[in-house]
Amino acid sequence: MAPQDDNVDAVEEAMVAEVEKKPIATIVIIIAMQTEALPLVNKFQLIEDHDSVFPKGVPWVRYHGTYKDLFINIIWPGKDAVLGVDSVGTVSASLVTYASIQALQPDLIINAGTAGGFKAKGANIGDVVMVSDVAFHDRRIPIPVFDQYGIGARRTFSTPKLVKELDLKVGKLSTGDSLDMSPQDEAAINANDATVKDMEGAAVAYVADLLSVPAIFIKAVTDIVDGDKPTAEEFLQNLVAVTAALDQAVTKAVDFISGKCLSEL
Amino acid sequence: MAPQDDNVDAVEEAMVAEVEKKPIATIVIIIAMQTEALPLVNKFQLIEDHDSVFPKGVPWVRYHGTYKDLFINIIWPGKDAVLGVDSVGTVSASLVTYASIQALQPDLIINAGTAGGFKAKGANIGDVVMVSDVAFHDRRIPIPVFDQYGIGARRTFSTPKLVKELDLKVGKLSTGDSLDMSPQDEAAINANDATVKDMEGAAVAYVADLLSVPAIFIKAVTDIVDGDKPTAEEFLQNLVAVTAALDQAVTKAVDFISGKCLSEL
Structure with a gap:
C-alpha cells in the first residue's frame, strides 16, 4: 500500500468533521426479511420504488419516503x-x-434485523441490542x-446518546451464513465475545466501511442459541412478536436521529 | 412472484439467441489473489487502470487491454x-x-483461481478443472x-467445445469462506458432490446469474483436502507452481474464445 500523505489526511479529517456537523438527511435501512421490513414500511408510510435504482434482474426492493426531516x-x-x-445472508447483504450507497449516497446506514442471542452474555428473547x-x-x-x-472485526459507528435515549443493551455481534451453529462457529463466536449472532451484520459493516459510510446495527433476539430449543423452531415461533419490538426500537431511533447530525448521536 | 408473460419470454429468448451469435467482445476475468493474477496480466500485456471504474475507497484493481479480438x-x-x-472470499468476490458487470457489461465472466481438490473424486495437485x-x-x-x-446450487455456462479443446477435467465446485474444512463443511461438500473447493466461485456464479451474464470457472488444485498434509501448508507450498498451470489453461481458454460467439464455446 502507498504511504499516506499527511496533508491529504488532514484535509480528509476536516471534511469528515464538516460532514458530522451537517444534519443527517438520507438514511438507508437494510433489512434482510420482508416480515421484518413491512411493519416499518407502513409505520414510515414509505412507498415501493417502481422505477428501480437497482439494475434489471436483481430482486432487491426499495421503499422510500420522507419522514420528519429524513429521506428514508x-x-x-x-x-x-x-x-x-x-435473500438472506452475507452475499446479498x-x-x-x-448498490444502495452507490445509488443513494446515504449519510447513515441502519442494519436492523432479528438475531440469535446468548444467555451466557445476558441476552433474552425480545431484547433489542x-x-x-x-x-x-x-x-x-x-x-x-x-x-x-x-x-x-470492526467497531461500528458510535452512538452513545442514541443508546442512552433508547435505553438499549449494547453488545457485540457475530455474523455467519448459517442459521445453526457448528462447534467451530461456537468457538469463533466465543472468541468474538458476541452477545448476538446474525447472518448479515459484519458484511454490511465491511461494505459501509469500504465506502466510508457510518453504519449502526440494531438487532432483536428471536432465539437463545445457547438454550434448549432448536434455533429454527424458536426463530420461527418468535419472529413476528420480536419483530414488533425491533420495529419499535428502529422507529424510536429514527425519531431521535431526525434533525440531528452524526456527531449528536 | 408474478406469473411470466409468454410473449415476453419469447422475445427474451430471441434476444438471448441473438447475443449468443455475436462474437464475444468483452471478458472479465475475476481472480482473488495477486499471485494468481499477475502472470496473466503480463501474458496479456494488460495495464493497470489509473482512473478507476470503481468507487473511491475500494481496493479493487482492474488490469485491461486488447488481446487478439478481445477486450480483456x-x-x-x-x-x-x-x-x-x-481480499479473498465470497463477500469481496x-x-x-x-461492480465489474455494472461498469464493463462483459459478454462473459471467467472466474479463475486455485482450489482444494478431493482425491476421492480423482483430483491431483496441479489439475485444472x-x-x-x-x-x-x-x-x-x-x-x-x-x-x-x-x-x-447452480449450473455454470456450458462450454463443451472449450472443455474438449483444452482437454480439461470437468467437476463440481463447492464454495465456502474458510480455507480449512469443518466436519459440517465436509458433509455439505460431499452432498454437493464436489471435486474442488474454493472460496469465491459460487458467489461469482450467483451474481453473474442475477445479472444474466454467462460465467465459467477454471480452478487449479493446490492442495488435496482429503489427503495427509495440512491445507494451509500445502496451499502455500504449491501456490506458485500450480498458478503456472492455471495461467496456461486460462491463456488457452482465452485464445479459444477469441473470435467466437457464446454458442461456439
Whole structure:
C-alpha cells in the first residue's frame, strides 16, 4: 500500500468533521426479511420504488419516503427469483449495501434485523441490542494475517446518546451464513465475545466501511442459541412478536436521529 | 412472484439467441489473489487502470487491454486496506463481480483461481478443472426452501467445445469462506458432490446469474483436502507452481474464445 500523505489526511479529517456537523438527511435501512421490513414500511408510510435504482434482474426492493426531516430508504434484498424465499445472508447483504450507497449516497446506514442471542452474555428473547462491534465467525483462514481478515472485526459507528435515549443493551455481534451453529462457529463466536449472532451484520459493516459510510446495527433476539430449543423452531415461533419490538426500537431511533447530525448521536 | 408473460419470454429468448451469435467482445476475468493474477496480466500485456471504474475507497484493481479480438479485464479484489492481504472470499468476490458487470457489461465472466481438490473424486495437485456446477457448503439454513437457497446450487455456462479443446477435467465446485474444512463443511461438500473447493466461485456464479451474464470457472488444485498434509501448508507450498498451470489453461481458454460467439464455446 502507498504511504499516506499527511496533508491529504488532514484535509480528509476536516471534511469528515464538516460532514458530522451537517444534519443527517438520507438514511438507508437494510433489512434482510420482508416480515421484518413491512411493519416499518407502513409505520414510515414509505412507498415501493417502481422505477428501480437497482439494475434489471436483481430482486432487491426499495421503499422510500420522507419522514420528519429524513429521506428514508428501506432496502430489502427481496425474494430469490427461483426459490421465493428472502435473500438472506452475507452475499446479498453486501450487494444491497454497496448498490444502495452507490445509488443513494446515504449519510447513515441502519442494519436492523432479528438475531440469535446468548444467555451466557445476558441476552433474552425480545431484547433489542445496539451493536458495538461486528465480526465473522465462519471465515476461518489459518494463515497469519489472513486469519484476521477472515474474522473481519470492526467497531461500528458510535452512538452513545442514541443508546442512552433508547435505553438499549449494547453488545457485540457475530455474523455467519448459517442459521445453526457448528462447534467451530461456537468457538469463533466465543472468541468474538458476541452477545448476538446474525447472518448479515459484519458484511454490511465491511461494505459501509469500504465506502466510508457510518453504519449502526440494531438487532432483536428471536432465539437463545445457547438454550434448549432448536434455533429454527424458536426463530420461527418468535419472529413476528420480536419483530414488533425491533420495529419499535428502529422507529424510536429514527425519531431521535431526525434533525440531528452524526456527531449528536 | 408474478406469473411470466409468454410473449415476453419469447422475445427474451430471441434476444438471448441473438447475443449468443455475436462474437464475444468483452471478458472479465475475476481472480482473488495477486499471485494468481499477475502472470496473466503480463501474458496479456494488460495495464493497470489509473482512473478507476470503481468507487473511491475500494481496493479493487482492474488490469485491461486488447488481446487478439478481445477486450480483456482482469479484476483482482486487491489488498485489504488495513491488513494488506488479498481480499479473498465470497463477500469481496460478489462485490467485484457486481461492480465489474455494472461498469464493463462483459459478454462473459471467467472466474479463475486455485482450489482444494478431493482425491476421492480423482483430483491431483496441479489439475485444472472446468467447473460444471457450483454450490455453497457453509450456508446451513435448516428451514424448508431456505436450505436450498443457502446451498445455492447452480449450473455454470456450458462450454463443451472449450472443455474438449483444452482437454480439461470437468467437476463440481463447492464454495465456502474458510480455507480449512469443518466436519459440517465436509458433509455439505460431499452432498454437493464436489471435486474442488474454493472460496469465491459460487458467489461469482450467483451474481453473474442475477445479472444474466454467462460465467465459467477454471480452478487449479493446490492442495488435496482429503489427503495427509495440512491445507494451509500445502496451499502455500504449491501456490506458485500450480498458478503456472492455471495461467496456461486460462491463456488457452482465452485464445479459444477469441473470435467466437457464446454458442461456439
